[in-house]
Amino acid sequence: xxxxxxxxxxxxxxxxxxxxxxxxxxxxxxxxxxxxxxxxxxxxxxxxxxxxxxxxxxxxxxxxxxxxxxxxxxxxxxxxxxxxxxxxxxxxxxxxxxxxxxxxxxxxxxxxxxx
Amino acid sequence: xxxxxxxxxxxxxxxxxxxxxxxxxxxxxxxxxxxxxxxxxxxxxxxxxxxxxxxxxxxxxxxxxxxxxxxxxxxxxxxxxxxxxxxxxxxxxxxxxxxxxxxxxxxxxxxxxxx
Amino acid sequence: xxxxxxxxxxxxxxxxxxxxxxxxxxxxxxxxxxxxxxxxxxxxxxxxxxxxxxxxxxxxxxxxxxxxxxxxxxxxxxxxxxxxxxxxxxxxxxxxxxxxxxxxxxxxxxxxxxx
Numbered sequence: 001x002x003x004x005x006x007x008x009x010x011x012x013x014x015x016x017x018x019x020x021x022x023x024x025x026x027x028x029x030x031x032x033x034x035x036x037x038x039x040x041x042x043x044x045x046x047x048x049x050x051x052x053x054x055x056x057x058x059x060x061x062x063x064x065x066x067x068x069x070x071x072x073x074x075x076x077x078x079x080x081x082x083x084x085x086x087x088x089x090x091x092x093x094x095x096x097x098x099x100x101x102x103x104x105x106x107x108x109x110x111x112x113x114x115x
Numbered sequence: 116x117x118x119x120x121x122x123x124x125x126x127x128x129x130x131x132x133x134x135x136x137x138x139x140x141x142x143x144x145x146x147x148x149x150x151x152x153x154x155x156x157x158x159x160x161x162x163x164x165x166x167x168x169x170x171x172x173x174x175x176x177x178x179x180x181x182x183x184x185x186x187x188x189x190x191x192x193x194x195x196x197x198x199x200x201x202x203x204x205x206x207x208x209x210x211x212x213x214x215x216x217x218x219x220x221x222x223x224x225x226x227x228x229x230x
Numbered sequence: 231x232x233x234x235x236x237x238x239x240x241x242x243x244x245x246x247x248x249x250x251x252x253x254x255x256x257x258x259x260x261x262x263x264x265x266x267x268x269x270x271x272x273x274x275x276x277x278x279x280x281x282x283x284x285x286x287x288x289x290x291x292x293x294x295x296x297x298x299x300x301x302x303x304x305x306x307x308x309x310x311x312x313x314x315x316x317x318x319x320x321x322x323x324x325x326x327x328x329x330x331x332x333x334x335x336x337x338x339x340x341x342x343x344x345x
Contacts, residue, residue: 002174002228004204010196011207015176017228018134019248022177025208059232061245062252062339066210070328081240089234092241093255093339095296095327097210098185109177109208113232113247117289117343119319125311126322130291132343133249137292140323181325212325213300224292224323 005052014049016114021053023110025066031103035072038105039079046110055114058088063110070096076106120167129164131229136168138225140181146218150187153220154194161225170229173203178225185211191221235282244279246344251283253340255296261333265302268335269309276340285344288318293340300326306336 005021006013015022026049028041043057050056067076073094084090090110099107120136121128130137141164143156158172165171182191188209199205205225214222235251236243245252256279258271273287280286297306303324314320320340329337 002176002203007202007204009201010192010199010204012204013206015206017176022206022226024177024206025210061232061247062254062341064208064339066208070330073330077240084240086239087237088232089237089240089242091243091245091252091254091339093294093296093337095255095329095337097212097327099210100185100188107208107210109179109206111177111252117291117318122317122319124316125307125314125319127319128321130321132291137321137341139292139321140325179323181323212327214325215300215303222323222325224294224321226292 005049014053016053019114021050021055021112021114023049025107025109027104027107031101035075035105036079039076042106042108043079043083046108050112053114055112057083058085059115060090060110060112062091063108065092065094066097066099066107067094068096068098068105072105120164129168131168134229136165136170136227136229138164140222140224142219142222146216150190150220151194154191157221157223158194158198161223165227168229170227172198173200174230175205175225175227177206178223180207180209181212181214181222182209183211183213183220187220235279244283246283249344251280251285251342251344253279255337255339257334257337261331265305265335266309269306272336272338273309273313276338280342283344285342287313288315289345290320290340290342292321293338295322295324296327296329296337297324298326298328298335302335
């Protein structure tokens with residue numbers, strides 16, 4: 001059985017199955033701010049979805065990060081590094097990709113375990 | 116034990132393990148048509164692979180969509196939205212990426228549960 | 231419980247959970263060589279991480295390959311095809327994406343089963 005969080009017509013924000021939660025690509029709501037502030041919004045959304053799924057960021061297994069401008073790599077990592085729990089960092093890949101809206105400067109998808 | 120669908124020298128079109136099926140990036144065969152028609156071909160291929168694995172699109176946990184031209188986002192979604200089952204949408208990320216053949220306008224990978 | 235390989239502040243090179251190992255995007259160390267030689271370095275790193283996780287390349291379920299120059303597709307595949315075990319190829323997607331360092335010509339992430 002699959003449970004879905006914030007299910008929509010196009011996609012669900014998360015699917016839960018077999019003790020894992022699969023997060024859809026999360027994007028910020030306020031696109032008027034810089035990449036670091038956008039990253040904080042995305043990480044907040046991830047925290048909220050993981051909480052709703054009964055888990056948290058220390059249980060993320062792998063994350064994929066897309067930056068439309070790879071020159072934002074260092075600024076993005078400032079937000080990311082402050083957010084990752086000590087001793088519980090996930091696997092990660094971070095690559096450049098243009099996104100649906102040119103004002104979005106970061107999108108993150110992830111898979112996490114549910115304890 | 117891992118079961119493979121359409122195993123090739125370079126890749127298998129799908130691998131099955133632990134009640135999940137992992138689909139390789141699916142691309143259309145007829146590259147002479149537009150992105151919406153290409154998307155339909157890709158979604159048909161996904162349906163066929165999922166059927167062979169003993170599951171279907173209502174059990175997709177997460178999908179990754181690559182469009183070489185993000186301006187195709189709306190046209191792609193026309194095909195996608197018509198295909199997603201009501202109440203059973205997967206997690207999804209859709210980003211821009213050039214693909215192996217410049218005539219391919221959409222590629223989709225996915226992970227699905229097998230009931 | 232999640233086990234991590236080469237855990238760092240930013241990311242772990244691999245996470246292990248539920249009989250699967252999730253590899254972070256692996257990149258080469260020697261960036262002075264061409265894409266085929268860079269690919270061999272990446273595949274060697276994958277072999278080493280999988281060995282540390284108690285598995286090997288024949289148990290890879292899915293891999294994602296990013297090439298900053300999709301024109302490297304054929305050269306990359308020369309290394310890849312020589313490495314994939316006969317009869318045990320994974321699902322795979324290979325797309326273009328610029329990476330954190332412009333001298334990196336290939337990055338690969340993967341999920342593998344642990345027998």
